[in-house]
Amino acid sequence: MKYLIAGLGNIGAEYANTRHNIGFKVLDALSKASNIFFADNRLAAKAEYRFKGRTFIFIKPNTYMNLSGKAVGYWMQAEKIPIENLLVVVDDLALTMGQVRLRGKGSDGGHNGLKDITRVLGTNDYARLRLGIGSDFGKGKQVDYVLGEWTEAELATLPSVLDKASEAIVGFGTIGLALAMNQFNTK
Numbered sequence: 001m002k003y004l005i006a007g008l009g010n011i012g013a014e015y016a017n018t019r020h021n022i023g024f025k026v027l028d029a030l031s032k033a034s035n036i037f038f039a040d041n042r043l044a045a046k047a048e049y050r051f052k053g054r055t056f057i058f059i060k061p062n063t064y065m066n067l068s069g070k071a072v073g074y075w076m077q078a079e080k081i082p083i084e085n086l087l088v089v090v091d092d093l094a095l096t097m098g099q100v101r102l103r104g105k106g107s108d109g110g111h112n113g114l115k116d117i118t119r120v121l122g123t124n125d126y127a128r129l130r131l132g133i134g135s136d137f138g139k140g141k142q143v144d145y146v147l148g149e150w151t152e153a154e155l156a157t158l159p160s161v162l163d164k165a166s167e168a169i170v171g172f173g174t175i176g177l178a179l180a181m182n183q184f185n186t187k
Contacts, residue, residue: 002055003173004081006044006072007089008113011062019133019154020065020146022161023089023113026131027058029162030169042078043071054173057081068113069120076121083121087172088128089165090114091146095132098157100164102129102172102181127177129168131161 007023015021031038031047036058038045044059057079061071068088076086090113095101105125108114118124134154137145150158164184171180 001053001085001173002057002079002081003085003087004057004059004072004075004079005087005089005169006059006061006068006075006117008065008068008091009060010064011060015147017149018147019150020091022091022131022133024060025158026089026129026162026165026169027060030166031058033166043074046075051170052174056169056173065113067116069116069118072117073120083123083126085173086126087169088114088117088126089169090128090130091133092130093133093135093142093146095130095134097132097134097154098161099132100129100161100168101132101185102168102177103127104177104181127172129165129172131165 007027009015009021009024034049036047036049038047038060043063044061047058049056049058057075059071059075061068063070090111094109104127106128107124108118114128168180168184171183
């Protein structure tokens with residue numbers, strides 16, 4: 001059984017340590033822990049992880065956040081992955097730093113990466129792993145905050161978030177969405 005795990009972010013050194021790139025960070029942490037490596041491929045950096053008879057195709061789109069759907073759609077077709085086996089890992093302003101929410105579907109919540117994936121797939125009926133980055137910004141400063149680098153306090157919390165998110169990804173593929181939601185969603 002195959003799963004497509006799309007960690008969203010923006011390519012380039014200027015974005016590497018920004019809150020918006022937490023999707024990339026999660027896949028980097030999981031690949032490092034699993035001793036697998038990403039290689040540049042069509043529309044994304046791609047890695048494969050095999051665990052308990054499942055194959056996880058990890059992608060980090062190189063299309064920039066606002067065109068993430070192009071890479072997700074391509075790899076779903078190329079790997080023949082059904083929509084119920086798609087998981088998108090994304091930052092979320094509506095959750096406090098450290099919160100993890102696994103959902104089977106939902107709105108884009110104003111997130112341009114999710115918006116583009118929904119546009120390309122023609123549905124919002126796909127799983128997403130939403131990782132809280134908080135909303136500690138003033139009026140009109142959302143873009144600066146999302147594209148801003150982690151604070152020292154956030155960096156201290158980040159390893160536990162990455163670990164929990166990595167476990168949730170594996171859980172999604174091994175125990176299924178419903179059980180993984182019960183096990184990994186945090187308050």
